Amino acid sequence: MGPVVKSMQVFPVAGYDSMTLTLSGCHAPYFTRNIIVLEDSLGHTGIGEIHGGEYTRQQLEGYIPHVVGQEVVNYRHVVNELRHLNSRSKDDSGEGIQSLDISQLKYVVQSETAVECALMDLLGQYLDLPVAALLGDGVQRSAVEFLGYLFYVEDTTKTDLPYLRDDDNSDAWGKTRRLPAMTPEAIVAEAKAAQARYGFHNFKLKGGVLDPQVEMETVKALHEAFPSAHINIDPNGAWSEATAIRLVNQYKDAITYMEDPCGPENGYSGRETLSEFKMATHVPVATNMIATDWRQFQHAAVLKSVDIVLADPHFWGLNGSIRMAQLLNDWGMTWGSHSNNHFDITLATYVQVAAAAPGKITPVDTHYIWQDGQGLLVDSPKIRDGKIPLPDKPGLGVTIDMAKLKAANALYKQIDSRYYDRDDARSMQYLIPGWQYDAKKPALVR
Numbered sequence: 001m002g003p004v005v006k007s008m009q010v011f012p013v014a015g016y017d018s019m020t021l022t023l024s025g026c027h028a029p030y031f032t033r034n035i036i037v038l039e040d041s042l043g044h045t046g047i048g049e050i051h052g053g054e055y056t057r058q059q060l061e062g063y064i065p066h067v068v069g070q071e072v073v074n075y076r077h078v079v080n081e082l083r084h085l086n087s088r089s090k091d092d093s094g095e096g097i098q099s100l101d102i103s104q105l106k107y108v109v110q111s112e113t114a115v116e117c118a119l120m121d122l123l124g125q126y127l128d129l130p131v132a133a134l135l136g137d138g139v140q141r142s143a144v145e146f147l148g149y150l151f152y153v154e155d156t157t158k159t160d161l162p163y164l165r166d167d168d169n170s171d172a173w174g175k176t177r178r179l180p181a182m183t184p185e186a187i188v189a190e191a192k193a194a195q196a197r198y199g200f201h202n203f204k205l206k207g208g209v210l211d212p213q214v215e216m217e218t219v220k221a222l223h224e225a226f227p228s229a230h231i232n233i234d235p236n237g238a239w240s241e242a243t244a245i246r247l248v249n250q251y252k253d254a255i256t257y258m259e260d261p262c263g264p265e266n267g268y269s270g271r272e273t274l275s276e277f278k279m280a281t282h283v284p285v286a287t288n289m290i291a292t293d294w295r296q297f298q299h300a301a302v303l304k305s306v307d308i309v310l311a312d313p314h315f316w317g318l319n320g321s322i323r324m325a326q327l328l329n330d331w332g333m334t335w336g337s338h339s340n341n342h343f344d345i346t347l348a349t350y351v352q353v354a355a356a357a358p359g360k361i362t363p364v365d366t367h368y369i370w371q372d373g374q375g376l377l378v379d380s381p382k383i384r385d386g387k388i389p390l391p392d393k394p395g396l397g398v399t400i401d402m403a404k405l406k407a408a409n410a411l412y413k414q415i416d417s418r419y420y421d422r423d424d425a426r427s428m429q430y431l432i433p434g435w436q437y438d439a440k441k442p443a444l445v446r
Contacts, residue, residue: 223253
């Protein structure tokens, strides 16, 4: 008999964010996550991280009696049982995030992934193997490449909200990530600062904020500043299909691939509009919006709507994400992973999952550069030359810092409960009074 789970703790935690902009509005001064900590009968600790909010926290706490007492080696059965515990909420529209409705995000996230991760962390320690060796066909690469995730950033002095300022003046990136960046020139400066610290070779710009023409001019400026880099932009489906086709054909030399350039419109789904976009531009398409489960993926594949599926493990589970990677590789398509604001436990998880993904994968998304310095680990993964090496330790290869975890939990308890669930409209209303989300209007185009 192998080790048995002796205890499971759930820690809702909060961290600080910059005033970054997306189609859904403006990031709040805080972001939230849920962390679980398992202890087994051998004295090992397993950890997992998942999206924040009370809905997810309550799900995780409901799992405790179904996890404690279980054999670690039986983790697949445990995770499957947890998945069956989740009945569909009456507020779940079934839309997923095809229209980037942030209120639906918690229904796309698979909260049991945090348990899966922690159990695999324990199993890896028991077997003296990294988590990557336990996924799919095992370790496929010794280091994982990440991209520089760029955002338009607003001026925090326009609000009375407690955004971080002057928290890191150690280099250009530490200073730049808290300053306004609303022009092509400012985004290029942001990219140069990020590259200086992390060594990124490729970049992604979060779009859906300014006029689409201005955003593509920003892409062109990035391409000119980094001619050997792969550049992509993610407007989250905000552009009309006609606009997306016109602009991408105009700026085709500057773009490597497009992530969700257009979405549902005029009675057609995002899968249909992206299929037509691809036929009109012959530019590869990535998504984390129109294929977030297997049924959606089947329709997207039939319509040839997408080339790159950003199979975030938080949406698919660790094993599900690798199952997708294997299928994509067999079909001549490409795997990648999307990101939301997160701590370094997720960064360590991305390294393990991406290290097990077969074939040529895209550089992995991460928001962590915006949270760097707020880690919850003793040994946070470091991005150097744009990459993180697979640790030579078993499990996730990292160690939780309980003092930092408890401090982040204390911050969660101190902040206004309205920040528990993500709401990007609240901060935007300082910039545009009465602002409301519109899936087909970039955030500042009103």
